[in-house]
Amino acid sequence: MYGTSKQSLRKDNILEDDHTDSAATPLAYTQLYAADAMYRVRVWRTIDARTQQNARYFYNKSIDGEDDKRLINIILRAIKEDSVQAFSNVDDRFTTPITFDEAVAGFGGGVDTVAKYDMEGNIAGYQVRARDVAPDSIYKFRLKEEWIFNKRDGKTYVRILGIAPLASYTSSDGYTMENSEHAVFWVYYPDLRKVLVRNNITNPLNISGYVTWEEVFENRLFESTIQKSSLDAENGFNNTPLKADQAEIIQKQLNNLSSKGWIKK
8 A cells, every 4th residue: 555666677768867766855844924915825735646636646647657756655654654743633732642553453444364484484462554545545744834925025825734635434334424534643844854855756738847745835736625714703604614615715815915015924
């Protein structure tokens, strides 16, 4: 599931270089300060990878058909290799770290008991680990973000704070429980940026080029639906998730805040 594949023992392409930059780092964000923030809006939105706009990125595979560039695989591989910390879904404030096995177990795939062997090939014990989940079954993601108008430079900034894969609870007989969609775990997006910037996918708008996963998020190349926001109460909305027309009203308000001569970034 995590996009790992056996390494070729020969140069398996005709190019003289590799488009992957293993030393790439994200561009530093502009520092923002509370005294300069004329408004702040917190937004939670959902990305559905199955839409036409999103599918070309979220179901993007390598030229060999490998799944190693799928977003869910990149996230899980980063957690497994300890470059990114996963956090429990008890809240979305990144308060409770969890292990890789705990993160994967959250998908509801169950566990496998695997034998551990000593140097002589004898069983030395058993290890219980979370069972792999098919990447095609993970097609929704939750984003937590903040919109800030910075009076110091007169710009509106949109910053993603967290990202979570979504799943629904399933009964033992395979029945998906209604209205049970939830975040499986959270990762802190600024931590994940360091991984996303080093993972390229084929640019669906230019088949001879590439785009990094960080560019997909920073350039807002995805479409999404707002689930809730800090503007809900003043609009008289008290339900989560928001209805489609309510979500549209919130998005229009955000767009209006960003279009009054200010630059969204």
